[in-house]
Amino acid sequence: MFYTDSMEYKVEAIYYSKTKEYFSEVLSSYNNGNYRSAIVMLYSVVICDLVYKLQELSDRYSDDTAESILKQVKEEKKESSTNPKWEVTLITQIKERTNLFESQDSLNLDYLRSQRHLSAHPVLDQLDMLVKPNKETTRANIVNMLDGILCKSPLLSKRMISTFLEDLVSVKDQLIKDVDFEKYLNSKYLSKINKPTADKLFRDLWKFVFRLDDQQTSENREVIYRALLVLYKKDMSSFNSQIEGDKSYYSLVNLEDEAILNYILQFWSIHPLVFQYMDQSIGVMIKTKGEKNLDILSKSVFLSDTLEQHFEIIQSKLIREDLRLSDSARKLLFLLSENQGSLDNFLDFLIELLKHSSSYDDSNDNFQDYILTYGDIFSKDQFIKILDIINENSQLHNRRQAKTDNNSLQRLIEIRFEGEIDYTKYPYFRI
Template sequence: MSSFSIDLAADRIVDSRTRAYFEEVSRSYANECFRSSLVMLWTVVVCDLVYKLQTLRDLYNDTAAGKLLQDVEQKRATNPNSPDWEIYLLEEVAKRTKMLETSEFVQLQNLQKLRHLSAHPVLTAADLLFRPTKEDVRAQIRMALEAVLLKPALFSKRVIDTLVDDIATNKALLISREKLKAYLEARYLPNMPLAIELELFRVLWKFCFRLNNADTEANRGINAQALAILFNRDPVAVRTMIGAERAVFSNVGPDPEPLDALIAFLADHGELFGLLDPAAQILVEGRLAADINNRARGRFKSPDMAAHLDALLAEDHRDLAKLDDDLWLALLDDANSEGQVDGAVRLAIKTYTGSRTYDAADSRFGRFIEPALAHFTSVTMTELLTGIEDNDQTYGRGRSTLDHRQIRDAADDLGVVSSSFKEFTKSL
């Protein structure tokens, strides 16, 4: 049996007036007055749709909602004794606001028909009045709650502008993806129609990866985090949309900032790269070629982590030294989790042992070698010691008396012996 509770759901109805009207639906259902329950349920849905449009018009200056209300009133005034305006309201809400999924709109149309059958006798039938079952009425009540009554008014296209402005205003407080996810799930995402989620994804994609102005640059980070959250909610639907609207989603760049943001996004969702058209892929590849950090993120260009690390190992040590610290640590962690940590360790070895000044070696030891020491094996340790011995900028610098003590201890733990390195470090 379903665990859905009409009473508990009724307490979550957004509009207080709707919540009061809905009590009559609940009482009729509880007293097994099923026809009355259906008739009142349709009336409550119509009222709630009007209240939502009024809220959008009055609180959020939604001109489209105001125009829809005017059109509905004109329809009603033309024939005051006809209920035709009610179904017109439902149809126009579905068309203009995207508040309703297609399936919800069809089910609400069916509710209106059931309401008509419940309120008017059918002279050609054996039973003059329609007899809905308890199960049928319960299903209609649940559908109306989930499709309309539990949704805030903002579940029209207006929610997109409001959400984007909101997270931009509060980005100083939404300091992690976890906090942003919790905020969006508490305030916006429950009961959000899929059509609105996809529209929001489309808008954020444009803000993140196409536009480049003061506003989009200031909020690119928080918008990209929101984009990732939306993608992870329904990856199949998002991929389907991108594939169907390839030209729209391939309209990216050409400025460096949006392209860099796209590469960072593709680093976590690499399967989307193949959905972009060739022109967009060329722009992305151009930014990969221009920046070692982008190339480090560009795993989506390699078949697996091992191939990606091999490609990075072919880089000049001077470029590798330009890797951002956070990016290097993330790469080391990802390589370790995928059983390819030796490849990442060799990047650290190449960067450190390629140092051409004492200062460079000082910096590179702390940034690359020290975080990787726990991941060395006897093979990679031997490679490190050989590289150190071949470069006096590593073993001849002043800080080596401190730094290389750590290497000596790690080598001892691994049972690795290098005569010249051991001679150098024996007095440390």
């Protein structure tokens, strides 16, 4: 098996089969010590590969930029088939109008082009009229072109966002599981794009998820948000720097649309460091909204120093004002607790809310949402605490639904702790 940094290994990752076929001549020349021929052929292969990439963008993705560049190049080549001016136009236009090249790739291609000229064209004022590059220079050029151009997908156009969004919409009902969705995006797109394209994609997705409120975006916001999470996860440090460096752009979020607000609160709560990069006015607005709206406060975990502190804050408000935690807020807090290894704190928080059930209806809802929903993860001590609460709170043990719920609770307990709890200690726990 080849090492992943060997030329032979990289050759297998060349994007186009035709390019790989042409490249075999480059590799053959290099292996036989014909470094001048290898350089000349390498440049020709790169030019062909760039044309292939533009053709795919034009034909498969209807990329207007790629189509325009191809048209210009073809016209120049038609004017003079022997004049290589069109090659210069091709490279220049790609540099200026697409994201196919990173800065280093562009410099490496310029260097290869100069080496190709020296290798292919006689220098009249030197004894050795044709320059012969050494092995190290030839190898460096080959590796640079493999890494920077030949092995990369053409999905680096500045128009990529349209193609990307259309694809998201087409698969949103098929790739329900996050793990499948992530594999799909990484395989088809994210593993094939360079950093400038990833940065541009992140910037665009942020706008669609957290700012735009047109009908089409609203209908597909969830799948776009999922894509944003997958992309952000790939290089959080880099995207954090991008956000911090363009605070005014990323702070321009829509806090008046309820759906958008829910997504931005979730994102900041999962990644609280991102919230630190927002303009201070954002924090003031969120705090003001949270004072008037429990749901917003419950989902604004990033406003607290720790998740445990957040539980204390919202628990106090829920009990004091006799309010209930929304399903969406509860699910977010569960997700965060699971991610941070704080499930016990989350479950204790729910048990405390159950304890303060103040009516039969409230007790019915609390028992279902806070206890039965998470019945398979409570500890034995937590189950005992729940039994104590039921026994002590008449709103829990006198309601019509009590026996049915108590039976469900007992089944959950016995599945995991069979025979370990003495129910006779709780006379009002009737089954």
